[in-house]
Amino acid sequence: MSRKSSNIDWAALLKRQEAAFAAADAPSRDPEREKAQLEERARQLSRRPEGTAAATGIECLEFLLSGERYAIELPYIAATLPLTDFTPLFCAPSFVLGITNLRGRIISIIDLRRFFELPALGLSDLNRVIVVGDDRMEFGVLADSIVGTRTVATGDLLPVPDTFTGPREEFVAGVTAGRLALLDMGRILGDPRMVVHEEVG
Amino acid sequence: MLSNMKIRSRLAAGFSVLVLFLILIGGLSLKNIAAEGDLLSEFYEHPFTVTNAIHRVDSNIVRMHRDMKDVVLYAHDRTDVENSLADIDSCERIVYQQLALAREKFLGDKAKIDQIKESMDQWKEVRGRTIALVRQGKVKEAVDFHKTYARRTVTKIEAQVNEVLKFSFGKAESFAQESRRNQRSTFAITAILVALAGILAALIAFVITASITRPLSDAVQAADRLSRGDVSVEIGSGSADELGQLLRAMGKVVQSMRGMGETANRIALGDLDVDVVPLSERDVFGTAMRNMVASLNSLAANADRIASGDLTIEVLPASPRDRLGNSFRTMTANLRNLTVEIAEVVNVLAGSAAEIMTTVSELASSSAQTATSISETNATVQEIRQTTDLTSQKSRQVYESAHRSTQIARTGRESVNSAIGGMQGIDERMGFIAERIVNLSEQSQAIGEIIATVADLAEQSNLLAVNAAIEAAKAGEHGKGFAVVAQEVKNLATQSKQATSQVRNIIGQIQKATTAAVLATEQGSKAVEAGVKQSSEAGESIRQLAASIEESSNATLQIVTSTQEQAIGMDQIAIAIQSINQASDQNVEGSRQIEAAARNLYELNQKLQQLVSGYKLA
Numbered sequence: 001m002s003r004k005s006s007n008i009d010w011a012a013l014l015k016r017q018e019a020a021f022a023a024a025d026a027p028s029r030d031p032e033r034e035k036a037q038l039e040e041r042a043r044q045l046s047r048r049p050e051g052t053a054a055a056t057g058i059e060c061l062e063f064l065l066s067g068e069r070y071a072i073e074l075p076y077i078a079a080t081l082p083l084t085d086f087t088p089l090f091c092a093p094s095f096v097l098g099i100t101n102l103r104g105r106i107i108s109i110i111d112l113r114r115f116f117e118l119p120a121l122g123l124s125d126l127n128r129v130i131v132v133g134d135d136r137m138e139f140g141v142l143a144d145s146i147v148g149t150r151t152v153a154t155g156d157l158l159p160v161p162d163t164f165t166g167p168r169e170e171f172v173a174g175v176t177a178g179r180l181a182l183l184d185m186g187r188i189l190g191d192p193r194m195v196v197h198e199e200v201g
Numbered sequence: 202m203l204s205n206m207k208i209r210s211r212l213a214a215g216f217s218v219l220v221l222f223l224i225l226i227g228g229l230s231l232k233n234i235a236a237e238g239d240l241l242s243e244f245y246e247h248p249f250t251v252t253n254a255i256h257r258v259d260s261n262i263v264r265m266h267r268d269m270k271d272v273v274l275y276a277h278d279r280t281d282v283e284n285s286l287a288d289i290d291s292c293e294r295i296v297y298q299q300l301a302l303a304r305e306k307f308l309g310d311k312a313k314i315d316q317i318k319e320s321m322d323q324w325k326e327v328r329g330r331t332i333a334l335v336r337q338g339k340v341k342e343a344v345d346f347h348k349t350y351a352r353r354t355v356t357k358i359e360a361q362v363n364e365v366l367k368f369s370f371g372k373a374e375s376f377a378q379e380s381r382r383n384q385r386s387t388f389a390i391t392a393i394l395v396a397l398a399g400i401l402a403a404l405i406a407f408v409i410t411a412s413i414t415r416p417l418s419d420a421v422q423a424a425d426r427l428s429r430g431d432v433s434v435e436i437g438s439g440s441a442d443e444l445g446q447l448l449r450a451m452g453k454v455v456q457s458m459r460g461m462g463e464t465a466n467r468i469a470l471g472d473l474d475v476d477v478v479p480l481s482e483r484d485v486f487g488t489a490m491r492n493m494v495a496s497l498n499s500l501a502a503n504a505d506r507i508a509s510g511d512l513t514i515e516v517l518p519a520s521p522r523d524r525l526g527n528s529f530r531t532m533t534a535n536l537r538n539l540t541v542e543i544a545e546v547v548n549v550l551a552g553s554a555a556e557i558m559t560t561v562s563e564l565a566s567s568s569a570q571t572a573t574s575i576s577e578t579n580a581t582v583q584e585i586r587q588t589t590d591l592t593s594q595k596s597r598q599v600y601e602s603a604h605r606s607t608q609i610a611r612t613g614r615e616s617v618n619s620a621i622g623g624m625q626g627i628d629e630r631m632g633f634i635a636e637r638i639v640n641l642s643e644q645s646q647a648i649g650e651i652i653a654t655v656a657d658l659a660e661q662s663n664l665l666a667v668n669a670a671i672e673a674a675k676a677g678e679h680g681k682g683f684a685v686v687a688q689e690v691k692n693l694a695t696q697s698k699q700a701t702s703q704v705r706n707i708i709g710q711i712q713k714a715t716t717a718a719v720l721a722t723e724q725g726s727k728a729v730e731a732g733v734k735q736s737s738e739a740g741e742s743i744r745q746l747a748a749s750i751e752e753s754s755n756a757t758l759q760i761v762t763s764t765q766e767q768a769i770g771m772d773q774i775a776i777a778i779q780s781i782n783q784a785s786d787q788n789v790e791g792s793r794q795i796e797a798a799a800r801n802l803y804e805l806n807q808k809l810q811q812l813v814s815g816y817k818l819a
Contacts, residue, residue, distance in 0.1 A: 041689070041692065045685065059674050061667070061671070074671055074674045074675070075674075075675070077671050078671075079668050079671065080664055080667050080668055080671070081664065082660070082661070082664060128664070146664070146667055148667065148670075148691065149667065149670045149671070149674065
């Protein structure tokens with residue numbers, strides 16, 4: 001029995017352990033890799049001016065909602081923030097998730113999935129709130145995740161397909177070939193349904 | 202000559218001759234009987250009449266004399282005297298009457314009868330005087346007188362009567378002698394004649410009888426032989442009489458019977474082609490023969506069909522008493538049933554024979570196998586015999602080695618005890634290792650928490666970058682550079698996030714590894730426990746082993762002795778197997794014979810099946 005356990009090469013194990021410690025103490029930055037990364041970024045940046053110059057596009061923020069890609073024009077967006085804490089409102093329509101505090105201001109949060117009558121998912125930590133508004137209205141739109149800003153060429157927008165029905169058809173400005181639905185935010189903000197006025201006796 | 206006469210005329214002639222003889226004898230006899238009768242009547246009328254009459258005369262004279270004495274003696278009694286006198290008178294009348302009759306019939310000198318009559322007259326005178334004296338009462342004188350005269354007279358009469366009687370008797374004697382002579386001659390003649398007639402009758406009877414009986418006996422003999430069925434008799438047609446006709450007719454009968462016999466013989470020999478023609482419409486025998494041949498022919502035809510295997514025929518008996526027909530029908534029906542049954546039986550038999558054949562083949566092969574096995578067994582027994590000797594030696598060695606094993610087991614137990622101590626030390630080390638590993642796991646958990654914070658920071662940086670980009674967009678042309686910075690910040694945040702997720706993956710792997718290590722140490726600990734337990738068990742086993750080795754060594758001693766007994770037993774077994782081997786050889790031979798017999802049975806059954814299938818049943 002004792003002979004069998006001696007088959008373990010303790011010396012090799014110790015050597016591996018020392019090598020691991022040495023690797024942990026050494027600076028983790030790899031100069032070559034960093035350089036390659038920077039070069040890549042530079043290439044991307046140098047390509048961008050060509051795309052923007054060619055098309056007078058619409059600057060917008062892309063986000064995911066129930067697995068579908070949506071976009072909101074940047075001029076309407078005030079800020080994005082994580083959904084950290086909110087207070088549900090009773091006697092409000094189902095698409096009103098609740099209210100939250102944004103740097104001292106109270107804003108309502110709208111769940112577009114319910115508004116668009118999409119299959120609703122539960123909330124998660126990754127949920128983000130995009131604060132939109134104009135001079136008439138301001139509220140937060142709930143998003144599954146935020147992809148980032150992008151520019152959509154005006155010519156790329158296609159008419160709304162037949163699969164978009166109900167309120168969705170009404171509030172979608174256009175769809176790109178990459179199935180990115182651009183929301184008509186001005187119309188949503190001006191919609192009377194967004195104004196909730198209900199008295200509970 | 203005689204044989205050509207009709208029997209009737211022959212008999213008539215014979216009887217006529219006999220009748221003539223009878224008439225002749227009868228006439229002669231009648232004549233002699235008549236002469237005898239004459240003689241007898243003469244005999245009766247003359248001498249006998251005379252003697253009878255004289256006898257009566259004599260007796261009456263005696264009576265009269267006695268009466269006269271009475272008269273004389275009892276003269277004093279008047280009535281008595283008178284009665285006697287009356288009696289004397291009546292007697293006297295009878296005397297005279299008889300005398301008259303005698304005179305008439307007397308063949309001799311009639312003067313003698315007259316002399317008697319005269320004497321009677323004299324006596325009457327004497328009597329008259331006596332009676333007169335009595336009546337006068339002169340009894341004494343009457344007695345004297347009577348005595349003197351009466352006696353004399355009566356004596357004289359007596360003498361005369363006797364003379365007549367003598368003559369008459371002589372006469373009768375001569376008559377009787379004549380009659381006897383006569384009778385003798387007649388008897389002789391008649392006897393001669395009767396004898397002659399008898400001889401003649403016998404002659405005639407013999408001749409006629411012979412002429413009738415000879416051919417008749419021939420016929421009887423022939424009929425007798427015929428009645429016994431002998432038709433070989435030859436009957437000659439000799440005479441022209443009725444017997445000749447009878448014999449000729451019998452000859453014809455014999456002829457026809459001989460023909461019938463030949464025909465019957467041919468039928469008996471099975472020749473049914475004979476053509477029987479009845480002699481007449483009333484020839485019962487011929488018709489019956491023809492019918493018999495016809496019926497036999499039809500039966501033969503049916504039999505031919507049956508012989509050719511056709512059992513569908515229905516035989517109709519000629520009559521309810523047609524035994525052959527009935528038998529034939531019954532036979533056909535039985536044959537049909539029998540054939541059906543035989544067919545069934547043959548089928549069953551076929552199956553059975555096949556089964557028997559299979560079984561016998563198996564038996565034969567198994568017998569052969571048995572024989573092989575037995576010879577193998579024999580060889581094996583020899584080997585075992587040798588092995589037994591080996592066993593005897595080996596068991597002795599085993600006994601010695603068992604002793605050594607006991608000592609080895611003792612040292613083995615000590616070693617096991619020290620092994621148990623070492624293992625308990627290993628168990629403690631294992632616990633220590635497990636504790637350390639768990640500590641490591643907890644520390645990696647702390648790293649995970651830190652990484653979560655870093656990830657949160659990265660996420661917030663990302664959002665911050667987005668907001669910065671939005672702000673840069675709002676700033677328009679002046680915000681362009683800021684937009685680039687915001688993009689860089691966003692990229693950094695993304696990279697940070699990727700790094701944190703990689704770190705989290707590594708931590709997860711470390712945690713899995715530590716868990717596995719803890720589990721491994723736990724298993725090691727359990728293995729050590731099991732090792733301790735097994736070592737204890739091993740120690741116990743070694744102890745038991747030592748005990749059992751001791752038992753074994755004792756047993757081995759017993760084995761040594763019993764192996765020697767076994768060797769003797771193996772020799773006996775070898776002998777027994779030798780005899781089994783012989784029996785098995787016989788068995789194999791027998792099963793081979795049975796197999797041959799079963800094959801014969803099978804072939805026989807095949808033939809039987811072919812035979813039975815040759816019968817048409819419906």
